[in-house]
Amino acid sequence: MKSLLLIFFMSVQVFAKGGGETTIRYYNDGETQVLSPHLKATTSVYSDSIELGAGYSMDVLSSSSSDVKSWASSSKISDTRKEYDLTSTLEFRNGSVGASYIQSDETDYSSKTVGIGTSRDFFEKNTTVAIGASFGSDVILHAKDPKFEGLMKNANLNISLTQVLSRVSLMQFQFDHRVETGFLSSPYRVARLKQPDGSILPMPENSPNVRSRNAFTFRYNYFWNALNVSLANSVRLYYDNWGVRSYTVEPKVTRELSKSLSLSADLRWYQQYEANFYKDTYDRADFGVFTSGNKSLSTFRSMLIGASPIFKFGGSWELVGRYEYYKINFANYTNVGIPQDPTDDKMYELTAQVFGVGLSKEF
Amino acid sequence: MKWLFALLLLLPNIVLGAGSGELSIEGDSVIVYSGPSHKFRPLFVANKGERFPVAFEKVGAIDEAGDFYKVLINLKFGNKKRIGYIFGLDPVRMVATSGAQEDLDAYEGIALSRTSLVINFHTLQNKTYQLTAGYLFYPTPNLFLKAFGGQVLTVTRGSLVAGAEVGVEHYLSSRLSAAMSLGGGAVFSPNSDVLFVGSSKVDNTIQVHGGLRYNTGPKAALHFGVSEVSYFNRNSGVLVIGGYVGLEVGL
Numbered sequence: 001m002k003s004l005l006l007i008f009f010m011s012v013q014v015f016a017k018g019g020g021e022t023t024i025r026y027y028n029d030g031e032t033q034v035l036s037p038h039l040k041a042t043t044s045v046y047s048d049s050i051e052l053g054a055g056y057s058m059d060v061l062s063s064s065s066s067d068v069k070s071w072a073s074s075s076k077i078s079d080t081r082k083e084y085d086l087t088s089t090l091e092f093r094n095g096s097v098g099a100s101y102i103q104s105d106e107t108d109y110s111s112k113t114v115g116i117g118t119s120r121d122f123f124e125k126n127t128t129v130a131i132g133a134s135f136g137s138d139v140i141l142h143a144k145d146p147k148f149e150g151l152m153k154n155a156n157l158n159i160s161l162t163q164v165l166s167r168v169s170l171m172q173f174q175f176d177h178r179v180e181t182g183f184l185s186s187p188y189r190v191a192r193l194k195q196p197d198g199s200i201l202p203m204p205e206n207s208p209n210v211r212s213r214n215a216f217t218f219r220y221n222y223f224w225n226a227l228n229v230s231l232a233n234s235v236r237l238y239y240d241n242w243g244v245r246s247y248t249v250e251p252k253v254t255r256e257l258s259k260s261l262s263l264s265a266d267l268r269w270y271q272q273y274e275a276n277f278y279k280d281t282y283d284r285a286d287f288g289v290f291t292s293g294n295k296s297l298s299t300f301r302s303m304l305i306g307a308s309p310i311f312k313f314g315g316s317w318e319l320v321g322r323y324e325y326y327k328i329n330f331a332n333y334t335n336v337g338i339p340q341d342p343t344d345d346k347m348y349e350l351t352a353q354v355f356g357v358g359l360s361k362e363f
Numbered sequence: 364m365k366w367l368f369a370l371l372l373l374l375p376n377i378v379l380g381a382g383s384g385e386l387s388i389e390g391d392s393v394i395v396y397s398g399p400s401h402k403f404r405p406l407f408v409a410n411k412g413e414r415f416p417v418a419f420e421k422v423g424a425i426d427e428a429g430d431f432y433k434v435l436i437n438l439k440f441g442n443k444k445r446i447g448y449i450f451g452l453d454p455v456r457m458v459a460t461s462g463a464q465e466d467l468d469a470y471e472g473i474a475l476s477r478t479s480l481v482i483n484f485h486t487l488q489n490k491t492y493q494l495t496a497g498y499l500f501y502p503t504p505n506l507f508l509k510a511f512g513g514q515v516l517t518v519t520r521g522s523l524v525a526g527a528e529v530g531v532e533h534y535l536s537s538r539l540s541a542a543m544s545l546g547g548g549a550v551f552s553p554n555s556d557v558l559f560v561g562s563s564k565v566d567n568t569i570q571v572h573g574g575l576r577y578n579t580g581p582k583a584a585l586h587f588g589v590s591e592v593s594y595f596n597r598n599s600g601v602l603v604i605g606g607y608v609g610l611e612v613g614l
Contacts, residue, residue, distance in 0.1 A: 090533075094407065094505070095531065095533055097533060116573050118531055118541070118543040118573070120506065122503055122504070122505070122506060123392070124391065124392055124408065124410060129529070131530065131531060131545045133545075133571035133573065154602075155593060155602050155604070157569055157570075157593070159529070177593065179593040179595065181601065210559075210561075212600045241598060241599070
């Protein structure tokens with residue numbers, strides 16, 4: 001008993017700092033519903049020099065989207081994705097080195113990713129340079145074809161420079177490079193080939209087996225003292241070797257209403273231009289090597305409006321609410337309805353709402 | 364007599380006989396070097412108000428005019444204490460200490476070169492190898508810049524590679540440090556399809572290297588670690604991971 005007590009007190013001393021958080025999120029666009037609970041815990045050891053973390057997330061999905069209704073053999077699908085992550089961070093005098101492992105599994109998809117990263121402060125902590133890299137290996141299966149197996153490798157490389165400009169403002173430049181190789185199509189999605197009689201013939205997708213993606217992000221944060229308001233703004237430019245280009249603008253405003261309550265509102269505007277081999281429907285005349293029915297490669301724009309009340313209580317507890325309204329309009333992706341009936345075709349658009357709540361505590 | 368000694372300790376930049384006290388940082392930021400010269404690698408920036416145990420006798424600078432304070436520093440991880448150097452004309456002040464005197468001669472020095480020539484050999488997936496020579500420079504503590512050039516070798520052909528890297532370093536001990544860098548550049552091949560299917564005569568590369576550096580002294584270090592390398596152009600590319608070993612020679 002004495003030794004058990006000793007171990008208990010020793011562990012209290014060793015695990016000096018830590019925290020925990022839990023969130024739950026519900027997405028609904030009328031066709032697809034996703035419930036996403038998430039848990040995360042962190043602790044620090046070795047005089048707070050090493051921080052360890054573990055997380056668990058789930059996505060419980062049920063969908064009867066237009067893709068599913070038009071091309072799948074069933075009118076509704078459901079699946080559960082489970083994700084585990086482990087993180088460790090080694091703290092130094094003016095920086096840190098970290099490593100992470102993430103594993104995600106669902107019925108027809110599994111993914112493993114390892115990552116390393118480091119950051120360092122310079123010039124009295126006014127400048128921070130961070131570098132990160134990760135490597136992932138994904139296995140893509142087919143729910144109804146046990147012989148099908150696609151492999152996809154991916155790597156993310158990134159660097160950022162954060163500069164404090166004054167007591168109330170800072171800016172950040174970030175560059176992200178991602179490479180994906182292997183099976184980059186979907187075993188379910190189809191490209192649509194227009195027949196001479198006007199009907200549509202579904203064809204398996206065939207995407208290039210390498211995609212290199214680059215993104216440049218600029219962030220600027222400013223605290224407006226007189227109004228007790230903080231502004232966090234970002235602009236992101238993206239392009240890849242498939243010809244996809246996109247622009248994202250994301251302003252966010254947070255106002256502290258009292259010591260325990262603050263409210264934030266944010267907007268995300270996104271414009272994308274299609275991949276060079278993407279077509280809504282392919283004609284026999286222009287049916288090339290690569291074909292895709294992936295609407296995320298088409299031209300579209302989306303807008304997200306969100307709001308989050310943040311309530312602090314009991315010293316180190318935090319309760320966060322979240323609401324998002326999301327709208328997406330496709331310029332060249334058709335909701336085909338019944339594939340053989342061209343009269344019910346219309347340009348695809350989607351409206352979704354997200355509700356979330358999270359609770360966290362620091363020890 | 365005691366009051367005279369105390370008065371002397373209050374004066375800045377004063378040289379006393381053998382013994383120890385503390386060096387107080389008076390300026391906003393003062394660089395602590397790994398050796399007694401600006402040609403040695405800067406270790407970190409000490410902030411105003413920080414204090415370090417110091418040897419009263421200053422050390423003459425190597426290959427330059429002036430002298431340096433020899434101070435005891437803490438590399439944080441594992442609370443390992445090592446010897447660092449602060450330039451004699453920097454805004455610092457000697458102060459008296461009441462505790463036990465530290466024997467600075469009992470601690471190891473670090474003494475790393477600020478500029479180096481680096482040779483790296485990377486063995487990557489798909490029987491791809493990269494051999495580069497580079498010039499490494501530390502503009503400020505723990506941040507390095509590197510220009511490199513060399514060859515990318517596949518089973519049948521070779522391509523030239525040239526580029527630049529930026530990286531950060533953390534000292535784990537006097538001999539061992541962890542470093543990570545991200546670089547980009549261009550690869551020049553004699554023909555198409557040399558480096559990967561769809562490669563052209565000029566392709567791009569982005570690479571991340573992360574690993575450990577073992578410092579054998581001011582003039583040499585060995586490093587090893589993992590690399591993640593992407594060679595690509597507008598139409599295609601390849602992703603390869605692997606390991607690297609390197610030799611660094613201080614200039």
